[in-house]
Amino acid sequence: MKRLREIFLKSSSKYSLMTWIVFISTIMFTTIVISVVLYQNFERVTLNTITSLNHELSIQADSVSNHIQEVIEISGMQTFYNPLVSRLRQAKMIKNFDVIAGIRELNAFASSNPYVHSVYVYNGRQDCIYATSDSVSDNSIRFKDQDAVKLFKNCKPEDRLTPIFRTINKPNSDGVQNVYTYIMYELNSDGKSIDNGLIINIYSDWISQVLLQTDSGSNTLIIDKSGNMIANSMNSIHDIDWKDRHNIKNILVSNNGNGYFIDSSRPEKMLYIYSKLNCNDWYLFRIAPYSECMQGLSELKEKTLSIIMLIFLMGAGISLIMLMRIYIPFNKMLHSIAKVNNESSEDMNSILKNLDFIVENALDTAQTKESYASLLKSEFLKQLLKDPVPQAENIKQNFKMYNIHLDLNNPITFLMVCGDRLDEYMKIIRDIATQAIVEGIFMNGDSILLLQSVDIDSLHYICGQIHSISNCNLVAYSKPIYEIRNLKKCYNRMCEVISFHIFYPDCPVLSESILDNKLEDNIYPVKLESDLISALKGGKSDQAKKKYDLILATMLNYRYNTIMFTFKRLYLTVLSLYKNLFGQENDESLPSTIEALDDKFNMVHNFDEITAIFFYMFDCISKQVEYNKQSRNVRLIEQLKSRIKNSYSDPNLSPQSLADEIGISCSYLGKLFHSFEGISISEYIKQVRIEQAKHLLCFSNFSIKDIANQIGFANIQYFYTLFKKNTQKTPREYRFVMRKDVKD
Structure with a gap:
């Protein structure tokens, strides 16, 4: 019996030591696995984030490209079918007066659009090309831009109204100008081009500024499905090597919509991120060194390993202390058991008390149940606003599961408050409308409340009280929603209503009904923009401001996205004129990129702040134009007097x-x-x-x-x-x- 007890004591000691070793080994193995998994996840998440950002850039580029295409097509077709220009294209015999009138029309079109470099008109009957004043009109054989002649004489269906990157020699200079060429021509009944056409050459700098906003560390390209380059942020079609072309070709063959590819065969690992544009089956590529894209990931990896190692050491130390605290009493207990044959009821009561303590501690964790359920409820409501709504039966089950009191058979009213005091807003509603059913969530910086059993008069009073009591900036409310599947659509419309607040800063309460009379057409006031630019070029700031006010008054009849696109494009057009006068040095008070402009639009609380930026540029441009005009006039008068004295x-x-x-x-x-x-x-x-x-x-x-x-x-x-x-x-x-x- 004594021998058995000694064996039992020894085996217990060995068991405790082995338990500690196994525990430490498990922690070490888990640490290594976690570090590897975390690094791989960090890398994958980083790449997916970059790909997602590239996809967003491609969506923006796609939208801008479509608008550029529409603007150039509309304005180009107006010029194409202009009677004076049509005479240049089609007449077999044309008087000198008609030639001058037609070229003046081309010059007027080019001068009213600062992004237009030059315009060519081809007359196949005369085999002659007429051009704006920067180029010399001549027979096609002698015409200086022979690449344009080839485009006219070898028209392909895929080239029609599609940007073609080209290099044009500058007039009276040895330099070259990069442009994007859009060719327009008519088709006969057989689908073949008629022997006349029109070419519009657009400054590549303007296209790149509008279409390709990229970081300086990456090269951004737009490639068509055949591998031909449409645009390059480096403003050249020769800035990628054969390896880049080979990788791009393989990506195009794979026909994936979005993704990335890592080239490890080079001395410096390269990352290719690509997204497919809807327009013309183009692809947006961003090529950058892998190390630059993963900047900070190695540092993050080292910090993560350091933290995990610290946790490991702390866990090992704590486990050792716990082992000692458990092993010593346990060893004493075994010695006591070895000395006595029967277990004491007092010892058993002590063990049971310890078990009760452990159970009581476990039950205390149930206090988090309510907050956890609230979190799940909030997340489910957010999903209803962002994603397609599931079937009605599933919604009922989920409403019951998450304790949501909304009734699917009654209409829901959507209330959006620009503030974060959600509980206070819900209390105000319940105090005013005691029978109301209210569910609320906080999402993207706004408090969103879903109401039922609230009449329209009470709703107006509630909105006013929320604004006055909680001192929030804006309260917006929707029309009744009769089908739960329309909740996502209503949320998007309410976000647009909130955005419209910059045009109505003095209205603390807005209704969804303000969108009912807004037109959804995607239009651009080309004529008003042309008049505004002409006024600025003439140094007439007051006239330009009147045209701007007309544009604003016109666009307020349209939806928010159309308004924003209009003023972003107008801003870039005016900024281009501003830079032509004052050079490329950026005025710190003026946004110089699409991203900076977006940030400015998102920050303002009153559209008058945007108007102030426009008016500042108008005044600067007009003063500079007047100064330049006065200087030119002085030189002209002196030249005239000198000419008279000599002749x-x-x-x-x-x-x-x-x-x-x-x-x-x-x-x-x-x-x-x-x-x-x-x-x-x-x-x-x-x-x-x-x-x-x-x-x-x-x-x-x-x-x-x-x-x-x-x-x-x-x-x-x-x-x-x-x-x-x-x-x-x-x-x-x-x-x-x-x-x-x-x-x-």
């Missing part, structure tokens, strides 16, 4: 001849000259000639007739009359008096 002997010298030589109207030149010199051009010419006549009469022996001919007077009698009018003496008397004075 006074020409009998044909006149205001009209000078105006024709400069290329502006005679009346405008006359008014401009008079505003600077105080006399007309004709009077100035006469003054110069009379002064020269005085000089020749004093210091030469030419006859008066010869002098008249030399200074540009073909009629000597007219010279006599004019000279006497200016000097009160005849030329002969003037010569006699002046020479006498010289001798004296």
Whole structure:
């Protein structure tokens, strides 16, 4: 018996030690597994996040591309079918006057759209290409842009109204300009192009600014399904190497919509992120070094391993302490058992008391049940607002499971409050409408309340009380929702109502009904934008502001997304004009990218803040235009005076001849000259000639007739009359008096 007891004691000691070793080994193994799994998950989540962001960028690029396509198609077709331009395209014989009128129409279209580089019109009957003033119109063989000639003569269906990246030589310069070319032409009954067409060349900088907003560390590309490059953030079609092209080709062959590919065969691992655009079956690619995309992941890995190791050491230490605390009493207990044959009832009572203590502690954890159930309820309601609604039977079961008191047979009213005091809002509702059924959640910074059994009068009073008592910025309410499946649609509409608050900052309560009269068409006020830009180019800030107010008044009749797109595009157009005048250095007060512009729109509480930015740019542009115009006018007047002084002997010298030589109207030149010199051009010419006549009469022996001919007077009698009018003496008397004075 004694031997058995010794064996039992030894085996118990060994068992305790083995238990500790197994426990430590389990913790170590679990630590290693967790660290590996965490790192892989971190890597996968990071890549999925980057892919998701790229997909969002592709959606934005897709939307912007569609709008650009529509704008260019509409404005291009208007020019294409313009009677003057149609005559350039189709006429077999065309008068010089019609050519000038047609080219002026092309120049007007290009100048009113700052993103247009140049416009070409091809007439196959004459084999001639007419172009805007920056390019020289000529026969197709001699036309400088031979790539455009090839596009006209080898039209392909896939090229029609599709951006084609090209490089064009700058006029009078050795430099080149990158552009995107859109070609338009008519088709005959056989589906073949007719021998005429129109090309619009768009600045690639403008397209890249609008379409491809990317970080400096990555190269963003748009590739079509055949592997041809449509756009490149590096503004060149030669900035990717053969390895990139090979990887892109393999990705296109896989025909996956979104994803990423890691190339480990290079000295520097590269990451290819891609998303498919809906327009034209294009793909958006972002190529960047893998290390840059995973920046911080290695540091996160080290920190995670350090934390896990610390937890492991703490767990090992705590387990050792617990083992010692358990092993020593347990060993004593075994020794006691070894000494006595029967167990004491007192020892059994002590063990039972310890068990009761453990059970009581376990029951205390049930206090979290209520908060956990509330959390599940909130998450389920959020899912109803974000995802498609399940079947009615499932909804009833879920409502019962999560203790949601809404009745599916009664209408629901949606209340959205810009504030986070959800419990206070629910108390206000219950105090006012005691019979009301209320469920509330907090989502994306707003408190959302779902109400039943509340009449319309009480609803208005509730909204007013919530605003006044809780001092929130805005309360919005919906029309009754009669089907639970419309809850998601209503939530999206209410988010739009909240967004409209920037246009109605003085209205603390808004109704969903404000959307009922809003038009859903995706339009853009091209004519008003053109008038606004023309006013700015003319230095007329007040006129530009009036056009802006007209655009705002017009767009307030449309849905929020259409309004935002309109003013974002208008901003980029005005910003382009601003940068052309002041250079590419960014004004810190002006957003310079799509992301910065989005942030600005999301931050404002009153659209007047956006209007203030526009008006600031209008004033700056107008002042600079006026300054530039004044400087040009001063130079023009000085050149004109110099031209008169050098050409006074020409009998044909006149205001009209000078105006024709400069290329502006005679009346405008006359008014401009008079505003600077105080006399007309004709009077100035006469003054110069009379002064020269005085000089020749004093210091030469030419006859008066010869002098008249030399200074540009073909009629000597007219010279006599004019000279006497200016000097009160005849030329002969003037010569006699002046020479006498010289001798004296």
